[in-house]
């Protein structure tokens with residue numbers, strides 16, 4: 144094995160990745176243009192599979208890496224069907240589609256180097272957000288012709304960049320395989336938004352053999368040329384849909400015959416936002432959607448809410464969630480309507496393992512492409528279902544972390560004007576490749 148820490152080999156790595164930049168940019172822009180929301184990454188996953196196959200990876204696809212029962216927040220069968228059709232019209236590669244059909248849009252690519260060593264895994268996500276991209280000349284993706292063609296779907300969180308980082312890394316690792324040891328695993332995950340996908344991949348066992356696990360994000364407010372080696376502020380979260388069903392009636396003639404689902408939902412909304420907090424850490428609650436009723440002069444017989452709870456720890460989130468269920472059933476009782484709650488997504492809180500964070504820090508230093516390298520940052524982040532993978536790896540004695548590569552953004556994440564400086568993708572690939580290249584120097 145080469146002395147990878149010596150400056151000339153890292154220099155060679157840097158130059159090699161820099162040469163990939165035009166191809167990476169083109170790849171990212173193609174994914175951006177054909178944005179696909181969670182569990183609907185049909186075009187994306189067929190292109191990813193084709194590329195990884197071309198490179199010579201062993202592939203596990205669809206049901207092999209996604210446990211059907213553990214999927215959360217799956218779109219309806221109709222939507223799955225329509226979007227699969229659209230993907231084919233937009234250039235999805237038909238021969239891979241049977242693996243992904245029905246919402247099994249996950250891929251694990253494995254490279255056995257043939258040299259003895261550990262299993263090193265990377266996780267990237269592939270889904271877009273349910274959001275309409277802004278279409279005007281001030282927005283680069285529109286100006287340069289790669290804004291999303293799919294209404295209501297936009298890569299506004301950078302997962303097009305993450306997928307591209309995964310593919311670029313795959314190419315580089317394959318080219319360098321003689322200098323590497325052990326087994327490299329690239330995990331392409333569906334449906335991170337709404338924290339719906341990772342749990343099903345963990346249930347399928349995709350990280351059970353992993354010694355070193357790293358999940359990746361770009362942006363999130365971290366400045367360009369900065370890297371966070373071990374983000375540890377993810378909140379545990381539960382996502383639920385709530386459906387109230389009452390009885391419609393003549394609002395003038397016989398209001399007493401109605402059972403008002405709108406009032407139950409409105410009451411529940413206020414009650415949810417008034418929940419007491421927990422001394423164990425910060426918490427959040429959000430009713431993000433409330434829809435109810437059918438007509439001005441009809442007692443509303445239906446209402447629907449999309450709700451999420453979050454907590455600094457699993458315990459705090461569970462506390463808020465349990466109270467939320469009580470408020471919801473109490474509100475239903477108050478107005479004598481039926482209520483059903485459906486679990487739509489979930490994630491844990493998780494902390495990286497310190498030795499792996501230190502190791503990532505050292506590799507980032509040696510690369511010489513960052514202005515600032517920090518282990519962690521203050522402040523609540525969002526949630527992430529990669530935490531299921533991290534916790535699983537840790538529970539089996541492995542090392543895990545979550546790395547953030549800073550970049551300039553045109554607008555915040557989940558905003559319709561979101562875009563990022565694509566050069567961050569080369570920094571990501573360099574760092575992730577260095578983790579594999581120098582693994583023999585890892586110390587507990």
Ligand SMILES: O=C(O)C[C@H](NC(=O)Cc1c[nH]c2ccccc12)C(=O)O
Pocket residue numbers: 300335336337338360363374380524525526527547556
């Ligand atoms: O809960 C979700 O739906 C996941 C979604 N996740 C993200 O937006 C990722 C994210 C948010 N903040 C950070 C900070 C660092 C890395 C990743 C993130 C969120 O929190 O709403």
